[in-house]
Amino acid sequence: SQQGEEDPQALSIQEGENATMNCSYKTSINNLQWYRQNSGRGLVHLILIRSNEREKHSGRLRVTLDTSKKSSSLLITASRAADTASYFCATDSGAGSYQLTFGKGTKLSVIP
Amino acid sequence: NAGVTQTPKFQVLKTGQSMTLQCAQDMNHEYMSWYRQDPGMGLRLIHYSVGAGITDQGEVPNGYNVSRSTTEDFPLRLLSAAPSQTSVYFCASSLAKFYEQYFGPGTRLTVT
Numbered sequence: 050s051q052q053g054e055e056d057p058q059a060l061s062i063q064e065g066e067n068a069t070m071n072c073s074y075k076t077s078i079n080n081l082q083w084y085r086q087n088s089g090r091g092l093v094h095l096i097l098i099r100s101n102e103r104e105k106h107s108g109r110l111r112v113t114l115d116t117s118k119k120s121s122s123l124l125i126t127a128s129r130a131a132d133t134a135s136y137f138c139a140t141d142s143g144a145g146s147y148q149l150t151f152g153k154g155t156k157l158s159v160i161p
Numbered sequence: 162n163a164g165v166t167q168t169p170k171f172q173v174l175k176t177g178q179s180m181t182l183q184c185a186q187d188m189n190h191e192y193m194s195w196y197r198q199d200p201g202m203g204l205r206l207i208h209y210s211v212g213a214g215i216t217d218q219g220e221v222p223n224g225y226n227v228s229r230s231t232t233e234d235f236p237l238r239l240l241s242a243a244p245s246q247t248s249v250y251f252c253a254s255s256l257a258k259f260y261e262q263y264f265g266p267g268t269r270l271t272v273t
Contacts, residue, residue: 079259080259082261082262084262089267090266090267091165091251091264091265091266091267092204092251092253092262092264093264094261094262094263097260097261137203137204139262141258141259147192147209147211147217147258148194148206148209148219148220149194149206149259149262150206150220151196151203151204151205152203153201153202153203154203
């Protein structure tokens with residue numbers, strides 16, 4: 050069963066605009082991670098946010114986590130054509146779990 | 162460091178054939194896992210290992226076997242291939258539970 054679900058499923062924006070993707074999950078977590086996948090390639094880790102953190106930045110990426118709402122958002126500012134990819138959130142299922150569960154992803158298209 | 166390597170990149174099997182997908186990492190990571198990625202389904206965990214000699218089932222283990230005799234290698238065996246196993250397979254490793262995962266480039270498998 051899916052722990053994390055991304056929203057929207059697809060997003061198309063103009064270069065230079067900001068892109069926001071959301072992830073909702075069902076059970077308590079230790080941390081939440083975001084990954085990027087370019088077409089036909091393996092996933093690349095972007096950022097990890099722990100359950101006791103509310104916001105984290107990395108370059109043009111900003112991730113927020115709201116554990117009360119069991120949701121996270123990924124903001125990409127000043128998007129570039131090279132940001133075109135699918136973005137996935139991944140969550141664990143709490144203290145006793147060894148497994149990461151990935152959502153179905155948001156497909157982002159940045160139009161030059 | 163080569164990171165996570167997977168072989169082969171592409172494979173076509175006939176129903177009933179068996180094969181082994183190879184995965185190796187040179188980062189001395191304890192945690193390794195196998196995922197399959199199908200259109201519209203995101204990544205689903207097949208099997209994982211928390212160290213040499215220790216493996217466990219993920220979400221979709223049926224039809225697959227794994228073993229972990231060394232820290233570096235984590236092969237995935239398809240015992241009797243079925244068309245439902247047509248997918249892209251990714252191997253990943255991480256330093257420990259809940260840390261960022263490093264993905265291999267994937268193996269695209271077609272079963273006819």
